[in-house]
Amino acid sequence: MARFPKPPEGSWTEHYPQLGTGPVSYEDSIDPQFYEIERKAVFKRAWLNVGRVEQVPRKGSYFTKELKVVNTSIIVVRTGKGEVKAYHNICRHRGNKLVWNDMPLEETSGVCRQFTCKYHAWRYDLEGNLTFVQQEGEFFDLDKSRYGLVPVHCDVWEGFIFVNFAKEPEQPLRDFLGPMITNLGGYPFDKMTSRFQYRSEVKANWKLYMDAFQEFYHAPVLHANQSPTAYSKAAAEAGFEAPHYRIEGPHRLVSTSGVRAWEMADEMRKPIEDICQSGLFGPWDGQDLGEMPPGLNPAKCDPWGLDSFQLFPNFVILFWGQGWYLTYHYWPTSHNTHIFEGTVYFPQPRTPRERIAQELAAVSFKEYGLQDANTLEATQTMVESRVLDDFVLCDQEVLIRHLHTETAAWVEDYQRKTAEV
Known part of the structure; x- marks a missing residue:
């Protein structure tokens, strides 16, 4: 050697x-x-890679990511405008996990026009807006515009999808990566x-x-x-x-x-x-x-x-x-x-x-x-x-x-x- x-x-x-x-x-x-x-100091403040854009190739493509280290599940989706966005995987009604298949703790992926909660059928569009409430008249002064999906900061570099769970990221993604990484562009x-x-x-x-x-x-x-x-x-x-x-x-x-x-x-x-x-x-x-x-x-x-x-x-x-x-x-x-x-x-x-x-x-x-x-x-x-x-x-x-x-x-x-x- x-x-x-x-x-x-x-x-x-x-x-x-x-x-x-x-x-x-x-x-x-x-x-x-x-x-x-460490969970709060590092994983809730740093930019975390969760996948690549090939996993969401067209409008409505999505995948979920289970992130126990920050105690959440997220949905990553290609919106109708072609953007890649991320949301907490939780329904705004009663807190049910919004997107899952047979096993709630397993990750999943697919293509859809909207997300529908399995519990009471509340619906959200690809931009995270609440669009339908079952028996909406039963609720008290419900303003659907206030109850969209909870967003997660999301950015893309060279096809890699990153998220950040801080209330406001301390640095933009490219500043966080720095020249040594961005020179791989x-x-x-x-x-x-x-x-x-x-x-x-x-x-x-x-x-x-x-x-x-x-x-x-x-x-x-x-x-x-x-x-x-x-x-x-x-x-x-x-x-x-x-x-x-x-x-x-x-x-x-x-x-x-x-x-x-x-x-x-x-x-x-x-x-x-x-x-x-x-x-x-x-x-x-x-x-x-x-x-x-x-x-x-x-x-x-x-x-x-x-x-x-x-x-x-x-x-x-x-x-x-x-x-x-x-x-x-x-x-x-x-x-x-x-x-x-x-x-x-x-x-x-x-x-x-x-x-x-x-x-x-x-x-x-x-x-x-x-x-x-x-x-x-x-x-x-x-x-x-x-x-x-x-x-x-x-x-x-x-x-x-x-x-x-x-x-x-x-x-x-x-x-x-x-x-x-």
């Missing part, structure tokens, strides 16, 4: 002196009281419509799983079984260092070199990879997607492997050098549980072979994700023992240090502002 030089002056961590170099505490991942504050997200998704309930704090994907120090060890023994042993001994880390505002980036899978020695590839011409790094025959945006591959690696952009608080966009991308979401459900969602995006396949190549890449990455998740319950249970109070991090784990520092800063800022009020 190739090693790349450190920055010209010092280590990566030393470039961010505000983070320090001492041991870090994981109390923020095991304390129920911290989690309750122009990537052909709209061409990546071949989509594979997996979802898992994880018995660990959401930050611990984010930590697992913020460093590659673990890769030669944890993923050793994915490669031939001789190669895995050599890789573990050599280690691996990513050539570029960056922190900007609340967000983070790690960029790595790559390999051209078809140039690897035969004994380093699996037979199925040769048959399907695909694997972990994606299909070997990538489609021409045009010029890439300036925000990608900041280290100018050749060959380039991937860029993992960690958008605070819980969203990851991971770009692969072979012309595809994936996203991760980590949705907290308690101080020590969360829902993990992984979604893989490719261009539409042109042939059956391309479809099979995409499926193999998606399944391969799912296997790696499961390996990362496999350590989390063991980590959570032992950190909760409080046998140790803090943990040492190496230079390659600088993004982990930043996530926990940033979360603490949002909590402290919220507590300060709340106290002032």
Whole structure:
């Protein structure tokens, strides 16, 4: 495994002196009281990605999103004017959940002209206006214009739909994202419509799983079984260092070199990879997607492997050098549980072979994700023992240090502002 030089002056961590170099505490991942504050301080104030515009392709298209971390369910819909809007999924009459199918707690999607409550048939149009009340004359001075759906702040960047649950967002979405993220504008997200998704309930704090994907120090060890023994042993001994880390505002980036899978020695590839011409790094025959945006591959690696952009608080966009991308979401459900969602995006396949190549890449990455998740319950249970109070991090784990520092800063800022009020 190739090693790349450190920055010209010092280590990566030393470039961010505000983070320090001492041991870090994981109390923020095991304390129920911290989690309750974190829900308000972070998840009710930050912009949260809840999907993409391809999920609402035409007028009346909608999907629901269950967000236990902010104690609500929302409807995301394409309105009659073509806008993407979001509403709390609650009827204004008696508080019933407005949109659901057979199971009230399960997410759903579809196309409709209006939303009708299952309880008493109140109706709302796509703009959220209350349009019909059953036996309206039975009510007292009812002004329907005052009882539309409760809106949620909603904005779209490059096809990604974001919502914000603050009474008034502290920043517009693009200001929140900042240049490091907005410099990804122009990537052909709209061409990546071949989509594979997996979802898992994880018995660990959401930050611990984010930590697992913020460093590659673990890769030669944890993923050793994915490669031939001789190669895995050599890789573990050599280690691996990513050539570029960056922190900007609340967000983070790690960029790595790559390999051209078809140039690897035969004994380093699996037979199925040769048959399907695909694997972990994606299909070997990538489609021409045009010029890439300036925000990608900041280290100018050749060959380039991937860029993992960690958008605070819980969203990851991971770009692969072979012309595809994936996203991760980590949705907290308690101080020590969360829902993990992984979604893989490719261009539409042109042939059956391309479809099979995409499926193999998606399944391969799912296997790696499961390996990362496999350590989390063991980590959570032992950190909760409080046998140790803090943990040492190496230079390659600088993004982990930043996530926990940033979360603490949002909590402290919220507590300060709340106290002032």
